Amino acid sequence: MAAEGTGINWYKYSAPHTFYPLAGRLIPWFAGLALVFCLVGLYIGFFVAPTEARQGEAYRIIFIHVPAAWMSMFTYVVMALWAALGLAFNTRLSSMMASALAPTGALMTFIALWTGALWGRPTWGTYWVWDARLTSELILLFLYFGFLALEAAIEDTRRADRACAVLALVGVVNVPIIYFSVKWWNTLHQGATVSLESAPRMATTMLAGMAMLALGFWMYCIAAALHRVRSIILERERRADWVRGVT
């Protein structure tokens, strides 16, 4: 199975006992980068970026809201991808990655909803509107909860992995609907803030701050998932010899 003689052996790290130390070495890097990017992004967002003309200072919550919303959707897709890999190739580590990503994704979804509510109060005058985007973000949170609930309900981890993989794949069909829902039901929510079709309407400093925080959130999610997957590996491989050597 190992592709020998082709430089890097990619299969080497698909085994939990080789991935465990690798993840341990990677975590400080990602965590450190997350801290740096977030601090720089927050500094730009709160001290450098100009005050927005219509919304005043309240708009600054966008710097946390938008990256969290991006990560919430993206994490679900990545989770479904890992789950699909686990289902297709029957690799234990892929399924572990999927279950490690789910709580982080749920957290990002929750942050996006929470900051959205706090942002909605000064700009729309209400914490919550039954707008397409808000509602579909809430649905995404429910999808994460469903994934976690199904995983918790099945005792046999191999069955849980594969059942959750099917659920994630069915749910991932919902993510595009979330993304395009803005075009389906046009209501209170403003259109996409960063659009690829037209030139960005935001000031460059605002964009820079948001990009920094988005990168920071990326790094955080990777670090958190790696940390969690290490715990999952230890838990599931507790009867393996190498785990006794680690602990």
Added chain:
Amino acid sequence: MLRIFLAVIRRDLMLAFRQRMDVMNTLLFFVVVVTIVPLGVGADPNLLRAIAPGVVWVAALLAAVLSLQRLFASDNQDGTLEQMLLAGEPLTVIVLGKVVAHWLVTGIPVTVISILLALMFDIDRDAALTLCLSLATGTPVLSFLGAVGASLTLSLRGAGVLISLLVLPLYIPVLILGAGAAEAVASGLDGTPYLLLLAALSLLAMVLTPWAIAAALRISIE
């Protein structure tokens, strides 16, 4: 393949006919849920007229979720499901037959009785007709997506609540389109686009979910 498909439908319909009360219970539940809403929100005719499509659709969703547990559970208990998995026939076709039969005994009665409920809410004829049509085109999605949840949670403790948690969020597009159709007609707009989108979702679910259901059944029964 068509033969096995029809055989499965005939079998499940006969089983449903032999246990009529199960089918009736789902339908009664649907009617009761719709009936208690006016008691909760008040009997203002204008309000009731406005919320009628949504209420009927929400009740249809809940009735579908409740009926799902039965879909594979009894076959699993008496070992029939295992035989279906072992049979030489494609599992997707068997599953398709089972889900279609489920729709025939839950989706169709709900659709028919909804006309009566629409009268109770005093919505006009065109809107009532659209509501009925939207249920006819939308309920297949409820059966197909619901079957995914039912097969994933097969023989788990607390499966009933878990199915609702897994499946209800996935039902939301259907709910929005279904209730939207009747609301559009009630406010003088065209309901056809909603119905077409519902039909599209139904076809999509019919094509894609049997694979997921078959995979989930194989996972649940090792």
